[in-house]
Amino acid sequence: xxxxxxxxxxxxxxxxxxxxxxxxxxxxxxxxxxxxxxxxxxxxxxxxxxxxxxxxxxxxxxxxxxxxxxxxxxxxxxxxxxxxxxxxxxxxxxxxxxxxxxxxxxxxxxxxxxxxxxxxxxxxxxxxxxxxxxxxxxxxxxxxxxxxxxxxxxxxxxxxxx
Amino acid sequence: xxxxxxxxxxxxxxxxxxxxxxxxxxxxxxxxxxxxxxxxxxxxxxxxxxxxxxxxxxxxxxxxxxxxxxxxxxxxxxxxxxxxxxxxxxxxxxxxxxxxxxxxxxxxxxxxxxxxxxxxxxxxxxxxxxxxxx
Numbered sequence: 001x002x003x004x005x006x007x008x009x010x011x012x013x014x015x016x017x018x019x020x021x022x023x024x025x026x027x028x029x030x031x032x033x034x035x036x037x038x039x040x041x042x043x044x045x046x047x048x049x050x051x052x053x054x055x056x057x058x059x060x061x062x063x064x065x066x067x068x069x070x071x072x073x074x075x076x077x078x079x080x081x082x083x084x085x086x087x088x089x090x091x092x093x094x095x096x097x098x099x100x101x102x103x104x105x106x107x108x109x110x111x112x113x114x115x116x117x118x119x120x121x122x123x124x125x126x127x128x129x130x131x132x133x134x135x136x137x138x139x140x141x142x143x144x145x146x147x148x149x150x151x152x153x154x155x156x157x158x159x160x161x162x
Numbered sequence: 163x164x165x166x167x168x169x170x171x172x173x174x175x176x177x178x179x180x181x182x183x184x185x186x187x188x189x190x191x192x193x194x195x196x197x198x199x200x201x202x203x204x205x206x207x208x209x210x211x212x213x214x215x216x217x218x219x220x221x222x223x224x225x226x227x228x229x230x231x232x233x234x235x236x237x238x239x240x241x242x243x244x245x246x247x248x249x250x251x252x253x254x255x256x257x258x259x260x261x262x263x264x265x266x267x268x269x270x271x272x273x274x275x276x277x278x279x280x281x282x283x284x285x286x287x288x289x290x291x292x293x294x295x296x
Contacts, residue, residue: 022260028243031215031250040182043244050240061267064279068263072227073254075234076243083240090276097272107275108267127256 016123016159017085018045019057019116022065023127024152028080029073038127041152045125048161049083058084059093059115061108088115099142106131113139113149121147125155179218180211182248187237191245194236195229203228207251215250226252 020042027035027042049056058081066074066081093114100110109131116124124147126132136149148158156162180188191211196204207229210217218226230252234242246252267275 022263023256026256026260028247029252029254030256031219031247031253032255033215035256036215036250039247039250043247046240047244050244061275061279065260065263065267068266069259070254072230072252073259076246079234079239079243090279094272094276101272106264106268107270107272108264110272111267111275 015052015055017057017119017121018049018054018123018125018155018159019059019112019119019121019147020045020062020125021112021128021132022062022069023132024125025062025066025077025080026069026073027127027152029076035127038152041156042125042127044161045152045155045159046080046083048159049080053161054159055085056080056083057086057088057116057119057121059088059112059119060090061093061111061115063087064090065108086119088119092118096143100139103138103142105135113143113147116147117143123147123155123158124149125152127151178212179215179249179251180208183245187245190236191233191249194232198232198235199228211249211251218250219253221251223252 024038024042024045027039028046031039045054046056048054063081066077069077090111093111096114096117097107097110100113101107105113109128112126113124113132124132126149129151132149133151139149150158180191183191192208195207199207203225206221207225210221221229230246233246233249233251236242237245267279270278
């Protein structure tokens with residue numbers, strides 16, 4: 001089995017699934033003034049996951065990247081990853097990632113976005129405006145309406161958490 | 163607002179780090195730092211946390227790391243990471259590590275990455291299994 005999703009994931013009242021890339025997760029350990037609003041927005045998203053208002057989707061590519069992060073980052077983020085509902089394997093993302101790569105997406109972006117899609121995420125959250133947010137319409141042309149690619153602040157609005 | 167002090171003000175960067183926490187979490191954080199650090203260290207850390215993010219960043223790195231660990235131990239997992247994030251203690255800029263990691267991955271094709279990256283779990287976060295779970 002390559003991807004595990006919780007039961008009851010469809011239906012009008014289901015809890016939205018959110019996928020954060022490491023530009024977003026990394027904000028949890030980044031308190032520079034210029035990114036502080038994003039830091040707080042990501043904290044609110046994660047708090048919503050802890051409270052059961054959102055479900056946190058993980059992926060192998062996310063874990064691989066975090067493995068190379070400084071220990072202070074890993075220690076903090078790993079505690080949050082424990083709250084994830086599922087983890088998408090790299091191999092499960094191959095066909096979708098190849099389609100995104102053909103569109104010009106970098107390998108890591110293609111793998112993250114493919115993981116969010118494969119795992120059934122409603123929102124793919126990133127702070128990378130150049131490679132993710134700006135290209136959201138292009139991703140939608142390939143993957144359809146889910147996941148919606150959003151900034152942390154947009155995720156809060158879309159999920160009704162503002 | 164729930165736990166972990168995530169109520170955010172628009173001018174959050176101007177507020178003292180401690181004021182970002184809800185009162186219950188703030189009390190618990192102050193109590194933990196007061197209990198677990200030496201008197202001099204707790205005064206230094208709490209003074210900075212009651213002041214500004216700039217003062218927190220100016221604390222000696224080893225002291226920030228000790229304070230961070232005290233806070234991580236004082237709250238439940240998950241919540242504790244958010245508390246520390248809100249306080250901005252022992253902060254690590256994303257730009258200090260993520261671009262280099264991404265560059266290594268982006269030097270591979272999709273198939274190379276799928277074949278090679280699972281091996282990187284050798285240095286995965288402590289206690290996680292290859293699928294990222296504890």
